[in-house]
Every structure is written in structure tokens, then in C-alpha cells.
Amino acid sequence: MGKVNVCLKRSYITVTILIAILSALLLAVTLFLHGHVHKHEEIDTMLPGIFSTYGITIIPLILAIIGVYGACKEKKWALILFVVGMILGSLFLITSVILGLAERPQDAEQTKRNFLQMLPLNNASQSTIDGLKEIQIQFQCCGLDQGYLDWGDNIPQSCVCSPEATNPCVEDPRNSSLSEYTMIYKEPCVPYVIAFKMMVLDTALGILLGIALLWILSVALCIFILCRLSKKDEIPVVVYTTEAKAGNYRPLADAAELA
Template sequence: MGKVNICLKRSLIIVTSLMIIVGALMVAGTLFGHGHYHRDDEIEDMIVGIKVLYALTITTLILPIIGLFGACKEKRWVLIVFILGMILCSLFVLYMAIQLLIMRSVIIKVLSVFYQNMQPISEASGVDLTVLEETQKELECCGVQQGYEEWGYNISASCLCNDTSADCVAAPSNSSLFQLADDNPVMIYKEACLPILLSHLNLAIDIVVGSSVGLTSLWALSCVLSIAVLCQLKEKKDTLVVAYSREAKTGNYAVLAEPAELT
């Protein structure tokens, strides 16, 4: 086998080490997310996606470890396994990112219709009201599209501003929340929930797609470096060829001086 350039080898080691760190963070994030949602009633609907996420994150942690071993030990078959695994993972992640971009408009439309069907809020079902109130608490908003006015007189307590909220207004005097305490009105969230929710959704999709592109770029770089290492390992070392000749035995040497002259 040929000798691998030390700079190329170190570059591959650095890249695979970085990939191991990223893979470990992805596994930790998956574990944290699973632990956060394991008590939710909707966890059964999410379990398939969680299993896929576990498989992907664990794979992206194991493959760089294999690549690091192959780079350190200069094992050709190990590097080949690493390259094939990284190519398959890259194709899968890029496919999912493209599908997410294609489905963005559909997801936004479905989500918009779901919340718009809650209007008028006074006629919404108990399940819809529970979802809306949870959304108002999480996003610090009130109402679906028009703000707190959609609640009419019975404004939900989930619209009450917390101590850290800045975008708030006084509750209307003709609402159930209106009261004076030391001449200060009760403050409620000003913004409606649906625009904020759609903005967060678009941002989340952009982050996921951007992270996918960045991750696959790192994986592609590791594949390029691994292929370069493989090419150098495939090269044969230059060896000195030794040829045998019968003429070298006798007849090619001359006596420089007689034995008597040496004494």
C-alpha cells in the first residue's frame, strides 16, 4: 500500500471527530425530545417518527466512529464502509429536506384551516378551546386572527400577560377580565396566534433545511477526504529491484597490488 499524506490524514481525522460530536449532540437531542413528550397523549402518533430519528442519529454517530478508526489505522475496507454509509445517509437527509420544502405550503394550509375552523371561538368545541389556550400560553398571543376581540366578553385567562411579556394591551372594559387594581388595568396579549404560529413554523422549516444542507456538506467533505485517502493507499510503493547476474561472481575484480608489496 501507498503512504498517506499526513495533512490529508489529519484533515480526515478532524472532520470525522467533528462529525462524532455532532452525532452525539443529535442523539442527546433525540433523547431529550422523547423524554419531553413521552407523557403527552399524542406520543403514540409520534412514535414512528421518533424511531426513525433514533435510527438516523445513532447511525450518524456510529459511522464517523468507523471512519475515524479507518483513518487512524489506514484500513481500506473500513473507509469503504464509511463512504457508502455516509452517501446513503446524505441521500436520505437531502430527500427528506426536499420533501419538507415541497410540503411547506400544504402544512401551512392545513394548519391555517385547522385554526380558522375554531372561529367563532364562542362556538368552538372543548378540544379546540384546549388547543387554542395551550397555543396562547406557549406563543404569548390571544385569539386566532383578529386578536383578543375574537373572545368577546369571556376572554380566556390564558390571554393574561406574564411579567416578561412586552407586547400587551389593557383588557377591554366590557370584558370579563377587566378590573382595576391600584388604578392599573389587567394586561392581555395583543397579537393574534395564527400569524405568530405560521412565522414560527416557517422559521423551523428553514432551520431544519439549512441544518440538513450543512450536515450533508460535512458528510460530503468526509467522503471526499476518505476517497483521497483510499487513492493514496491504492498506490504502490517504489521498491528497489535487485537483479542477479552470473558475471558478478568472478572475473570482474582486479588485484590492485601484489601480496608481497603489502608487507
């Protein structure tokens, strides 16, 4: 069994410990979110994503512990298990990123359709209207598709421009329920909501890609360690000859001359 370079071993252990720390932090965040949304109305649609997050946090955490043990004790079976598990995990993350990028346009279109189904707002439920009012305040917008026109004459107070507004505002119609010369948000909310959702999606995909690259780096370092452990140290060969046993030598001077 060959001797592993100290710098190589320390680099692998450092990267693997970093993976373990990130996995533990993501696991804590997942537990918090699961507890926060467990009474949510749409919990059934969230569970597959939550369980997937559990998988990509718990499994790497266990593999990282095994990998550190294998590097410290120079156990090949532990390092091989780490390599196989991390390669499969990296392939899963990279596939998820590719699928997420491929489904990005469809996701944006589906979000738009879901919001437009709320129209006309005069017939929307009170819970839908309350949710839309919060969106209007958060994104500084009014209405869904055609701006304040979606509200008809009953423009809510959440459409009124705040003093710190950064989005464009216009004067409200004279026949609205608001007071005269009130400035309201001009733009509809759907484009802002879609842009925000795409930003969150891109951020999540970027994080997954970064984690995958970190896993690939750990796999490469682990493979180098395995190759070094599999390499046999070269031991100098000792050669014995018959001449050495017979004492093949000659005197430096004649015995008669020494007398």
C-alpha cells in the same frame, strides 16, 4: 500500498470524530424527547419522526467508529464501508431537506386550517381553550383569525397586554367581560404560530443541510485516503548488465611504465 499523508489522515480523523460527537449528542437528545413525549396523546404521529432521528444518529455513529478504525489501521474495507454508508446517508438528508422545502407552504396552510377548525371558540372544549390561552400569553396575541372578536364578549385574561408587551395592543370593547379601559392584544395568534413553526422548520432543515455537508466532507477525505492507499510506491529498478559482470575496465597507466 502507498503511504497516506499525515495531515490528510489527521484531518479525516478529526472530521469523523466530530461526526461521532454530534451523532452521540443528537442521540441523547432524541432519547430524552422520546421519554418526555411517550405518554403524549399524539405519540403515534410522533413515532415515525423519532425513529427516523434514531436512524440518522445511530448509523453515522457506528460508521464513524468504523471510519476512524480504518484510517488508523489503514484498512480499505472499513474505509469503503464508511464511504458507501455516508454517501447513502448524505443523499437521504439532502432529499429530506428538498422535500421539507417543497412541503413548507402546504405545512403552513395545514396549520392554519387546524387552528381555524377550533372556531367558534364558544363551542371549543376546555382543553382547547386552555391550550389557546397559553399560546396567547406566549405569543402576545388574542383570538385566532379576527383577533379578540373570536372570543365574543368573553375575552380571557390571557388577552390582556402585559407591561413588557412588544406586540400592538388596543382598548377592550365596552361590553366585554374585562374591566373598562383594559388594553388587550390586537393581533390574532394564527400568523404568529405559523411564523414560529416555519422558523423551527427552517432551523431543522438548516441543521440537516449542515450535517449533510459535514458528511460529504468526510466522504471526500476518505476517498483521498483510499486513492493514496491504492497507489503503489515507485521502487527504483536495479539493472544488471553483462559488462558489469565481465569487469569492463582499462588500466589508467601501462604496466611497463609503472615498473
